[in-house]
Amino acid sequence: xxxxxxxxxxxxxxxxxxxxxxxxxxxxxxxxxxxxxxxxxxxxxxxxxxxxxxxxxxxxxxxxxxxxxxxxxxxxxxxxxxxxxxxxxxxxxxxxxxxxxxx
Numbered sequence: 022x023x024x025x026x027x028x029x030x031x032x033x034x035x036x037x038x039x040x041x042x043x044x045x046x047x048x049x050x051x052x053x054x055x056x057x058x059x060x061x062x063x064x065x066x067x068x069x070x071x072x073x074x075x076x077x078x079x080x081x082x083x084x085x086x087x088x089x090x091x092x093x094x095x096x097x098x099x100x101x102x103x104x105x106x107x108x109x110x111x112x113x114x115x116x117x118x119x120x121x122x123x124x
Contacts, residue, residue: 100109101124108119
């Protein structure tokens with residue numbers, strides 16, 4: 022068997038490390054970018070122009086705020102509360118938006 026030289030071995034280890042670490046760094050960058058998009062001031066400005074006085078990105082129950090804005094009453098039969106996590110879901114969905122449990 023051919024014995025690789027010291028530089029060839031270091032090169033192979035560098036490529037192996039890059040192949041293992043690069044996808045993780047790309048994923049973390051994507052997650053951080055999506056978090057910044059979620060907390061964008063543009064969303065809050067849009068919400069203020071549509072009658073919300075507070076920041077909607079700080080709201081954990083954004084679904085309830087948006088459905089109330091469009092005339093859907095979240096307390097009647099047009100929404101279903103999940104028995105597992107308690108999240109309100111639209112009546113026509115099959116799975117919970119919070120925990121993915123079948124409704």
